[in-house]
Amino acid sequence: MNQLTRDLLDSPGPLLLVPDAVLLPEGPADGYAVVVADGSFRAVGPAGELARTHPGLDAVTLPGHLLMPGFVDAHHHLTQSFGSALAFGEPSEIFRRVWVPLEGALDEESAHAAAKLAALEALRGGFTTVTDAGTRADVDVDIVASAARDAGIRCVLGLVCNDVAGDAATAAEDSTAAVLESAEKHLARYDDDPLIHASLAVSIPEAATSTTLHRTARLAEEAGAIVQIHVNEHLAGVERSLVRHGLRPLEHLHSIGALGPQLLAAHATLLTPRELTLLADTGTAVSYNPVASAWKGNAVAPATAMAERGIRFGLGTDGTRGDGFRLADAAEFAQRIAYGLATGDSSCGAGWTWLEHATAGGADAVGLGARTGTVAEGLAADFLLVDITTPELALSRDVPWELVRRGNRDQITAVFVAGELRLWRGLPTGWDGPALVRQAAQLARAAVEKAPITRVHPTSAAARQRSTAQ
Secondary structure, eight states, X not given: OOOOOGGGTXXXXXXXXXXXXXXXXXXXXXXXXXXXXXXXXXXXXXXXXHHHHOTTSOEEEEEEEEEEEOEEEEEEOGGGGGGGGGOTTOOSOHIIIIIHHHHHTOOHHHHHHHHHHHHHHHHHTTEEEEEEOOOOSSSOTHHHHHHHHHHTOEEEEEEEOOOOOTTOSOOOXXXXXXXXXXXXXXXXXXXXXXXXXXXXXXXXXGGSOHHHHHHHHHHHHHHTOOEEEEESOSHXXXXXHHHHHSSOHHHHHHHTXXXXXXXXXXXXXXXXXXXXXXXXXXXXXXXXXXXXXXHHTOOOOOHHHHHHTTOOEEEOOTTSOOOHHHHHHHHHHHHIIIIIHHHTOSSTTHHHHHHHHHTHHHHHHTTOTTTSSSOOTTSBOOEEEEEOOSTTTTTOSSHHXXXXXXXXXXXXXXXXXXXXXXXXXXXXXXXXXXXXXXXXHHHHXXXXXXXXXXXXXXXXXXXXXXXXXX
16 A cells, blocks of 8 residues: 555645556556646646656655546436435336435425535546436526535536426427526526536426427537437337337437437437437437446447447446446446347457546547546546555556456545545545535435335335245
C-alpha cells in the first residue's frame, strides 16, 4: 500500500500529478503526468517533459496509482434512490408500480436528499458524470440540480416533457404548448453552470405526442443538448406501439424525425436488424444498461453488435448500483451470456471496449464528448486515482481487462470532478456524507410508507418463509 495523503491533493492551485501510469485512449502510459488547473487538464504528457515546462509546480507523486478518466453514467434516475431496495426481482415496467408512486410521494426535502444520496453513491463508484432522465417528483427540477451541485458531481439534467397522460393517445393543445415552453426555458437555465448540463426527457414515446417528440428533438439539436427517451425496453411497450402506430417505438421515432445525434435511447434492449441500421444511419446514441436487464428481466441490448457497427453508446446504471467497475464488468458479462457463448466469442469486445464506452463513449452519448470522458489537454479534469497495488490489480498483465473484471470501488483512492477533489477514500470532501445517509434513511421510510407502491415479489425473508411452509 502507498502513503498518499489527502492534503497533497486538496489544493486550490494548479497541480502536477505524477502517477505510475495514465490511462489514455490508446492504453496505459507509464511515466506520464498531468497538470490540472482551472478545472481542466492543462497538459498531459511524459512526466519529465511536464516538469521542465512547468518549473513553478512541485510534482505530487502518486506511487502505486493509475490516473484514469472518471466513469460516465449514461442513464440514471437520481430521485429514485429511496426505492433501490424495492427493485430486486421485479418484472418489467416496474416504473408503473414502484417508481411513479414513489417519486410522487417526495417533497422538496426528500427529493433533494434522494438525489444527493444517489450522487454520493455514484461518486463512491467512480462516476464523475451522471445523466438524470428527469424526475417525476412534483418539485422544481432545480432541486435535483442543487443536490448534484452540492455533492460535487457533473450532471446531465433531464426535464420530463410528457404531454400525454395515462393511456390517452392525444394531448390538449395548451398542454403541448406549455411543455415546449418549459423545455426551451430549461435548455437555457444552466448555460453558465460548470456542473449542470440541461437536457430534455420523455419517459417513453407513447407519453408524448408526435408534435412534442419532433419539437423536443429540434430544440435539443439547436441547443447542443440531448433528449432522453426509454425506447424498446419492454415487450409490452413494443406491442403497444405496434397497435397504435403500426411501427415499433424506434421506427415510430424515426418516422416523425426524432432520431439523430441529439437522441439518447435508454435501454434499447429489443432491436431488430433494421433498427440497428436506423441507429447507425442517424447517429442516434444508446444507453446500454446491463445491470437493469438482469435485475428487471429485460432482454440484453446487442452492445457488441452496436460497437462493431459504430453505433454510439454509453453504459448506464439505471439507478441499480453505483459502481463503475462492476458496471463495466456487467456490460461484458451480459454480452458473453446473451450472445458470446452461442457463437464461441470468448472476448466479447475485450476490456478496452467496455472501458471506452464507460468513459469517452458515454460522454459522447450524453452530449459531453467535447468536455469530458478522456484524459486529454483542454478537457475537464474529471478523473480517478486507482490503487493498483491491491491483490486484485498488482499482478495485472493487461490493465484494461483487469479493471473491467477485477476492479471495484474499494480500489478508488480519490475522485476529482472539474479539477476538484470530491471524494477521498470513499468519503466526500467538504460535506458530511454519513449525516446525509442517516437523513436519507429517515426520509426514505416515510416516503415509502406514504407511496402506493405495488410489488409483485415478497421480501427475501418472506419468500423463504413461504417456501419453507409449502
